[in-house]
Amino acid sequence: MSLISLIFKSFRKIVYIATVGANNLCARCLFIGNNVAYKSFHTNGIPYVMVARGGKFSIGKNFAMNNGIKGNPIGCYERCTFFVDRGAVLTIGDNVGMSQAALICHKSITIGNNVKIGGGVCIYDTDFHSLDPVIRRNSEDLKNRAEKPVVIGNDVFIGAKSIILKGVTIGENSVIGAGSVVTKSVPANQIWAGNPARFIRSI
Template sequence: MNKVIERMRNGERITETDADFPLLYSEIENTKKLVCELNNKYHSPDEIRTLLERIWGQQLDASVRMFPPFYTAFGKLTRVGKEVFINFGCTFLDQGGITLEDGVFIGPEAKVVTENHPEEPALRHRLLVKPIVIRRNAWIGAGAIILPGVTVGENAIVAAGAVVTKDIPDNVIVAGVPAKIIRNIKQ
């Protein structure tokens, strides 16, 4: 399985015709079981972190907190720094890679989506992926959606319900659909 994860971390796509696809599919099924365990009974903060370590395949700092439920299908391409907080009901589709740097806050029901499909009907079954990076101390508001290929700048705030389709600079507040800069953050 490490070979599949390493290939994906290096930007390779593993499709149904790839010899390693059964390994990828097995990992997705394992992640779904862990997500079900996370979401369907009470866990202490330490137990939540332990389950997240298994889902994300990384050791987490004791300062990382999450309020389940949480949804993901793969998980192994998510990287999380220190003092990260993820609120109730978030969804991470991470086959393109998700990075949450130190101090990131994610509001309830936010979606971080690195995966998309071509618009052409004949090609729509294919998966297109691009990484998402959320820089230090950024705050993603409730119900916001971060789309593939976006970097959210350091200290930036994404307002509740915003749909982020392009990179967000440092130290700004964005809102709307598609998200646009409203103003700079007060210093």
């Protein structure tokens, strides 16, 4: 290793150590300001957090998240996004890790313990808009959007850039292959992948 490379790596490590503390402090302020109930967490980077009045967001112990490319360099540059609408409930269990994920909760999203959520994963419990084109033209659009709870069981692994849609339950220990679009529930102990996701094999 050259001297220049050694100096660069040493400097980078010093900067990293300094920014980790600042990132955790900023995330803590965001959680407190949004009335998020949390036990313990670690973060690379700063997430986006928005909990509307009447929404509930809780996080278990040992939660870890990567925001941006630094914490998990797999080509996803986004921050983790947590949006909880009025009256909605977002629950994250213990020992959950995620990178650059978006959890958009208009009704209910429940994530169990020991879950791994890959880079760029999106979890939506709503269609966001009405499926009726006439309704979408007017102010009744958002009032007529479909919303159904999403449940992610214990020890689930969701591959990078997958999308989990409303009404889906993923059973414990199951694996979702990278880039999948999950439109229906997945039983426990199975691997699913594809668009739309389909059964690959049992674990």
